[in-house]
Amino acid sequence: MERYRRLAEEAALGREIAKVYAPDDWYLKGGLTARAVTAALRGRRFTAARRIGKQLLLDTSDAGPVLGLHFGMAGRLLVDGRAAITDLWWASNEELEGWDRFAVFFADGGDLRMRDSRRLGGVTLDPREARLGPDALTITVGQLRSALGTSTAPLKARLMDQSKLAGVGNLAADEALWRAGLDPRREAGSLDAGELRRLHRHLRKTMQDLLERGGSHTGDLMPERAAEGVCPKDGAPLVRDRVGGRTTWWCPVHQI
Numbered sequence: 001m002e003r004y005r006r007l008a009e010e011a012a013l014g015r016e017i018a019k020v021y022a023p024d025d026w027y028l029k030g031g032l033t034a035r036a037v038t039a040a041l042r043g044r045r046f047t048a049a050r051r052i053g054k055q056l057l058l059d060t061s062d063a064g065p066v067l068g069l070h071f072g073m074a075g076r077l078l079v080d081g082r083a084a085i086t087d088l089w090w091a092s093n094e095e096l097e098g099w100d101r102f103a104v105f106f107a108d109g110g111d112l113r114m115r116d117s118r119r120l121g122g123v124t125l126d127p128r129e130a131r132l133g134p135d136a137l138t139i140t141v142g143q144l145r146s147a148l149g150t151s152t153a154p155l156k157a158r159l160m161d162q163s164k165l166a167g168v169g170n171l172a173a174d175e176a177l178w179r180a181g182l183d184p185r186r187e188a189g190s191l192d193a194g195e196l197r198r199l200h201r202h203l204r205k206t207m208q209d210l211l212e213r214g215g216s217h218t219g220d221l222m223p224e225r226a227a228e229g230v231c232p233k234d235g236a237p238l239v240r241d242r243v244g245g246r247t248t249w250w251c252p253v254h255q256i
């Protein structure tokens with residue numbers, strides 16, 4: 001998601017918005033309509049690109065609304081046909097494609113698009129930013145302690161609760177807990193001070209590594225998330241089960 005924030009920041013700011021394409025009512029969240037989002041954005045410019053967790057927030061000029069883009073599991077951001085600032089060319093900029101769920105056309109001829117094959121993302125205006133917890137990439141030990149609280153929910157479920165802690169998805173949670181040597185089924189509030197510091201260190205490092213490597217599927221545990229997968233640290237056969245409603249892989253030997 002940070003990649004998209006950078007792309008939007010470097011390529012989409014300051015350009016006058018001439019047209020909005022919002023063909024998919026399902027993709028507009030919180031009661032938003034195509035007419036309303038068009039009226040809110042036309043004639044304005046994006047002035048800043050921010051990210052909270054998995055949500056990209058674009059501020060607009062003239063005291064306009066904040067455009068919130070949520071990419072779901074398969075959504076992509078394209079600006080002038082590029083998916084990242086380093087890409088020279090990604091897709092045809094000529095015509096809309098079936099997976100383009102939302103687009104903003106700039107007066108200069110370029111555009112910003114959300115392409116989402118699975119339609120799990122969405123667009124909002126003025127998303128309630130306060131509902132998102134602190135970002136896992138920059139969280140402090142104190143914030144992590146508060147996020148876990150005295151909860152008896154599984155540790156992994158709490159890490160993925162976006163209202164407590166923003167940005168941690170299923171794969172990142174498994175990776176961080178594996179690195180930290182913590183059982184995902186532990187009660188979130190049961191960590192002692194040493195375990196909390198260890199989780200904090202590994203969580204931030206995990207989020208940083210996944211960002212630099214290019215996504216949540218780039219963790220060290222990822223290649224072993226399959227039948228007969230073994231722990232890359234100690235060779236123990238990994239266990240798979242559902243924790244917090246999500247498929248979870250962990251090492252029964254060193255994750256305690």
Ligand SMILES: [Zn+2]
Nearest residue numbers: 231234251254
């Ligand atoms: Zn292990």
